Amino acid sequence: MSDAREEILDRVRSALAGTTASPEPVASPPGVAAGPDTLDVFCERVADYRAVVERCSPDEVAARVTAALPEGDVVVPEGLSVEVPGARVDDGLSATDLDAVAAVVTDCRVAVAETGTIVLDHGLGQGRRAISLVPDVHVCVVRADQVVPDVPDALALLDAGRPQTWVSGPSATSDIELDRVEGVHGPRTLHVVVVETAGG
C-alpha cells in the first residue's frame, strides 16, 4: 500500500502545481451572541425536536430525574452529578446487557442554545458512548452555565481528542414517504433536565 500512498501524494502535488494554499485557518463569522434569553432559546429549540425539556432548581433535580424514568432497570455512569436510587453504575456492561436496560441518566459537557444541542464528550458523569445509545430513554442533566450561545462557542470548549456525541432531539427518520418517525435506533425518548442555579 505504500506505493498507493506515494502515488496519491504525487498526483495531488502535480494536480496542485502552481497553486498556493492559505497558511492561516479560516476565521468563521461569529455565531449568535450571548443574551439574557440564551437559556430560553435553548429550551425552546430542544422542545422543537419533540424532546421533553424542563427547568428546575438544584434541590429539585434528583426528584425530577427520578420522575422522568420509566419502569425497568436504569444505568448511570460513574461520577453522575445526581443520585439515582436503585440505578446500576456502568462497569463495562455488554451491548446485550444494555439492550435489557430501560433508561440511562447522564450529565453533558456543553450545550448549544442556537441549535438545541447537547454535547457529550463521554467523560466523568457521561460514561461510555454505548450507555447513552442502547437504552430507549435518555435523561440528560444540563447545568444552566453549560449552555453556550452557538456552535463555535461549543467547538472552542471541546477537546477533539475525546469521542463526542452531539445530540439534537431523539433519533428520527423520514425515510418512509417523508413521514417523520421518532426513534429508529437511538433512544426514542430524550428528556433534558436543565438545572438553574440562583442568579443564573
Next chain:
Amino acid sequence: MSRTFVGMPAFPEAARAALGDTRLRHNLAHATGTIRAKRARVVEEVDGWEDLRVAGAAVKDRALHGLDEHLLTLERTLTEAGATVHWARDAAEACAVVARVAKDHDAREVVKVKSMATQEIGLEEALAAEGVAAWETDLAELIVQLGEDLPSHILVPAIHKGRAEIREIFLRRMAAAGRPAPDDLTDEPAVLAAAAREHLREKFLRARVAVSGANFAVAETGTLVVVESEGNGRMCLTLPEVLVSVVGIEKVVPTWAELDPLLRLLPRSSTGERMNPYTSSWSGVTPGDGPQEVHVVLLDNGRTRALADEVGRQALRCIRCSACLNVCPVYERVGGHAYGSVYPGPIGAILNPLLHGPGDPRDDALPYASSLCGACFEVCPVRIDIPEVLVHLRTQVVDAHRDDPVPKPEALAMRGTGWAFGDASRLGLAEKASGLAGRVLGRLGRSALPGGRRAAGRLPGPGAAWTGARDLPAPPAESFRDWWARTDGGRTEEDRLEEGRAGEGPAVRGRTEADDEPGGAR
C-alpha cells in the same frame, strides 16, 4: 389520465404502471418541495448566512489547495491516536482493504453506515464476492437493499418507494436477511420503522466489524466526523470491536475550529434542520470506549483527477447536502436513477465526469442534463458554481470528440437543449410532447428499472441522444411547468400535503448526508 389513445391496450398491468409513475412524481415533488421549504425557513433565521457560505467555501478551498500537507498531517495524527491508515488509489484497492480487515477477524458479515464513498466503490458487491455480507443499517438503504433496488436521492434514497411497497418488501425479504418482520406488520411509517429497529438491533448487537464513511476528517487532530439522523451511525461507530472508515481524500478539514462553518451550514442545507439529531466524532481508539481496532482508508478514485481541473476542482468542496437536487427542475422530473450514478442531480452532473474523465458515454452526456438556471449555485452551502463547471465540461466533451467522424450525440443534444430552453414556449411544447410520450411509454415500455418502474427507452427528438445511453424513467404525465402553473409554484399542493401536520414540529428529518457522503452515516 382522462385521455385515451386509439389502439392503446387498457390492461390492468398498464394502469398499475401508470399509477406507479404518478406516485413517483408525487413523492419526488413532495420530497423536494417539503425540504426546499424547510431549508428556506431555517436559512432565513441565520444572520449572515452569506458570510457563512463564504467561510465554508474558504475552509474547503484551503484544505484542497494544501491537500498533500493536510493528508500527511492526518496520517500522522490518526496513527498517533491508534488508528491504522491505508491509502487506496481506486475502488478495487479500497474494497480489498475492507475485505482483508473483515477476513482477519473471520467476520462473515459487517454492519454499514450509509456512505456515498462506499457506494461509489461498490463495496457491498465486492464484499459479497469474498463471502462477507454487508448489512445496510440506514432505514432507506435497508429498504433499497432488501428490495434489490438502487438509491434515487442522496438524502432520501427510497423516496421512490411508497409505504405499501415497503411493507411488502419487509414481509417478503426480512426473514432471509435475519429477524423476520412481524406477521401483523401494517404500512404505518412508525410500525415499519419499529420493524426495522428490531431487525437491525439483532445485527448491531452481534456485529464485530463495522464500515463507515465520514463527513469530515480533521487533519490537525485525527478526528473523523459522521453526521446522521437515525442512530444507526452511532450503533456502528460504537458497538463493534473493529471499525473501518472509507474516507475520500477531499473530506479533509485542516483544523478542528474550521469545522465550525461546515457544521452550521450542513444540517440547515440538508434536511432543513438547525442541527441533525446525531453527530459523532472520534479520534482513533479510545481505550474502554467503542471500537478498539480502527482503520481509515484514504480514497482517491478519481479525486486527484478532479483536483487537477482548475475550474472543476471546486466540485470537491461538496459536503453532500443535496440542496442542489431539491431545487433542480431537471432532477425533479427525471428522478435520481436517470443519472446512472450514486451521485445524482446537479452535483452528479459535474462530479461524475470530473472523477472519471471524458470518454464514458454516460458521463459525457451528464453536463447536458441541465438548463443552467443557476438555482443549484444559489443554494449550495459551499458556493460551488455548478453552471460554470457544466459549461466548462461541455467544452471538454466537445473537444474530446472533435475528431469523431460522426458528431457526438451530445453535441446535437446540446443544440436541441439550447433550442428548447432558449424559448419558454418551445420548452413548454417540448415538455408537452415528452409528457405525452410519458403516458404512452409508461404503458407500453418493455423494460423495467430495478425498482420495477417502467422505463422509457428513448425520449423523442433532441432528447433521444441523452436517453440513448441510459434508461430514463418514464417522464411524468404532467410536466414541471404545467405542475408549477397549476399549483402556483407548488404552494397550493404543498399546503394540502402539509395539512394535518401542523403542530407536529418539523415534518422532515431525514438523514443529513451522512458520510461522506450524505449518507455515510448518512
